[in-house]
Amino acid sequence: MKSITHTTRASSKGFSLVELLIVMVIIGLIASLVGPAMFGKVDSSKVKTAEAQMQLLGTAIDTYRLDVGDFPTKLDDLLNSTGRHWDGPYLPKAIPNDPWDNPYFYERNGSSYTLQSLGRDGKQGGEELDADITYQ
Template sequence: MLKVSLRKNKNAGFTMMELLIVIVILGLLASLVAPKFFGQLGKAERGTAVSQMSALETALDTYRLDVGQYPQTLDELRKSSHPRWDGPYLPKDVPLDPWGNQYVYKVPGDNGNPYTLMSYGADGKPGGVENNEDILH
């Protein structure tokens, strides 16, 4: 018959010093990896903004083909009282940019363009650098 011992092994587990060393090593690794990770996160948000703006531009162009002019607001892509309106031109409400701000839409646009569509970036203010830089599409 097999006899099971209920005695505890005094050598089992980690000492406080070993745990502190492991925590310090994990902290050092995190400090090396975190900046690169957050840099990629900013690039992903900018890529999302560009993709959303491309979808909005497609909807704007389709609206113009149907109605004969660009809408005065982005909300007209979802509902309008214009007699030639054949929308909605977006499947859902107009999205916010990845930072939770509304896209900037102006008719007529800057520099002789029919419209201007842009995001002010992470800070939600004109100008800026890196993640705060304006995205004009």
């Protein structure tokens, strides 16, 4: 007995061009709905990262003050200093930039200090994600 194999176009496997285009349109629509929400989360997480980094720097500054008796004149004093009673370094690594890759601003104000990140735009002032983040 002979076996007969039959192939027809209807039994071929794969997707047609129209089916692929429909799938691509659906993926594009989903991405356009989900994308902005996800990028918004990235920006708000940068603000939280800046706040956490400034809190870490604040702890190092306070520890320096307890050891030396005064606030550092600049943030680099947390890593190297020749001052008396200096027991550092007070940070495990180099002083980080803020999440937007700008340096943190440090200012001594007599018996206190201010740490500041200028936000996403890197300029004084601003609103929302461009707003300055201050730690005192």
